[in-house]
Amino acid sequence: MEKKDLDWGNIGFTYMPTDMRYVADYKDGAWGEGALTADSNVVINECAGILQYCQECFEGLKAYTTEDGSIVTFRPDLNAERMMDSAARLEMPPFPKERFLEAVDAVVKANAAWVPPFGSGATLYLRPYMFASGPVIGVKPSDEYQFRLFATPVGPYFKGGAKPLTLCVSDFDRAAPHGTGHVKAGLNYAMSLYASVTAHAAGYDENVFLDPGTRTYVEETGGANFLFITKDGEVVTPKSDSILPSITRRSLVHVAEHYLGLKVTERPVKLAELSDFAECGLCGTAAVISPVGRIVDHGKEICFPSGMDEMGPVTRKLYETLTGIQMGTTRAPEGWIRKIV
Structure with missing residues (x-):
């Protein structure tokens, strides 16, 4: 055609x-x-x-x-x-x-x-x-x-493609405890707009939203889930009842375990431990995976050493494998691809 x-x-x-x-x-x-x-x-x-x-x-x-x-x-x-x-x-x-x-x-x-x-x-x-x-x-x-x-x-969701992003920790909440953060409702995104515009005006690519209860745990950004890589190559994803269950994240977890042989852990991730990770990425349908080079927490800079200047090695393998599955260059698990034409 x-x-x-x-x-x-x-x-x-x-x-x-x-x-x-x-x-x-x-x-x-x-x-x-x-x-x-x-x-x-x-x-x-x-x-x-x-x-x-x-x-x-x-x-x-x-x-x-x-x-x-x-x-x-x-x-x-x-x-x-x-x-x-x-x-x-x-x-x-x-x-x-x-x-x-x-x-x-x-x-x-x-x-x-x-x-x-x-x-x-x-x-x-x-x-x-x-x-x-x-x-x-x-x-x-x-x-x-x-x-x-x-x-x-x-085209790409984030301008610059695979260039690492710089995020800032937001003073605002994306969702309320026991609210609608786990569903894909437009009202959740409306809640994030002011924080997003404010972050962009300050020169940041996106926000880091914390848990609304204690504001000590990392949740997600306005439009993507987090994925962290430890210095030992373990994949860690935040766990919370107010995070949208990302289909891309779910797929990346499968890829990490069954294609790349990596250990994967889903658990609450403290803001205070982010400096322990080697790589960080944002994942979602729109972005697939976008690398994060640094997160700024009210003046304190948290850097991810393996992904400061370009997409980190583990994040890149995850990205290439998943996009390969989507584009037909890598074998897909049963039922993942629906052929239309």
């Missing part, structure tokens, strides 16, 4: 409308059939629950052109399951898993010309989202909802 005439190697992580998107409505206690549409606009009532009480959740996944020219997605079943969990926490009707997968397939097929070519460094980002579309006044769940899914080609 002929691809769109774009400078694939230089597109940013920005919205670019494609040909088709998917829409399904929930009314009278059931999801409608759903269909593709060329209309990128959303029309809702002025009193819609999303506008009044922020009833909304979303997902993020990618479609790739593999080495053999196929178009695939990576573990979309896990995105479907996580979105169902998010919906349940927000008193929204879960969108069925099989319907989710069918919607992903349909949108990717309809926008196949927008899937960047193999080797370009770009991907087709897919954004499923659901919101309360029915009017509601008074704090309560809506009776009507809409599920939508659009696609947009994107």
Whole structure:
């Protein structure tokens, strides 16, 4: 298939409308059939629950052109399951898993010309989202909802690609104890915007959010999970009930254990122990893994010696193995790759 005439190697992580998107409505206690549409606009009532009480959740996944020219997605079943969990926490009707997968397939097929070519460094980002579309006044769940899914080609999430990032420890909290930090709700990201803009204005790439209870443990950034490497090559990931369960992190843990033979530990990680680690990375669908060179804690600089100037050796192996699986150059575990075209 002929691809769109774009400078694939230089597109940013920005919205670019494609040909088709998917829409399904929930009314009278059931999801409608759903269909593709060329209309990128959303029309809702002025009193819609999303506008009044922020009833909304979303997902993020990618479609790739593999080495053999196929178009695939990576573990979309896990995105479907996580979105169902998010919906349940927000008193929204879960969108069925099989319907989710069918919607992903349909949108990717309809926008196949927008899937960047193999080797370009770009991907087709897919954004499923659901919101309360029915009017509601008074704090309560809506009776009507809409599920939508659009696609947009994107380049690297962080500018500079594999250049190590500099983060700062935030004075703000991303999520509340026993709140919604473990689900992918838009309100969590709205909470992080002020802190993110403040950090960028001060010259930092991202924030480090601490646990909201004691503010002594590392949780995540505004859009990615942490992954640390010890001086002995052990992979350590923070454990907390208010961290979003990252599909990329889960996949990297499997890669570390079963492909690279590394020891992996998931445990609470204290801010005070960060200087003991050799490498640090941020992982998520958008970024895959972005290396972190240093973290600044109110003037105190914490450096990761094996990743100060470039991606550290263990982080690079993890990155290359996982992206190899996604792009078809490395054998994938059973069920990880869903071929669409």
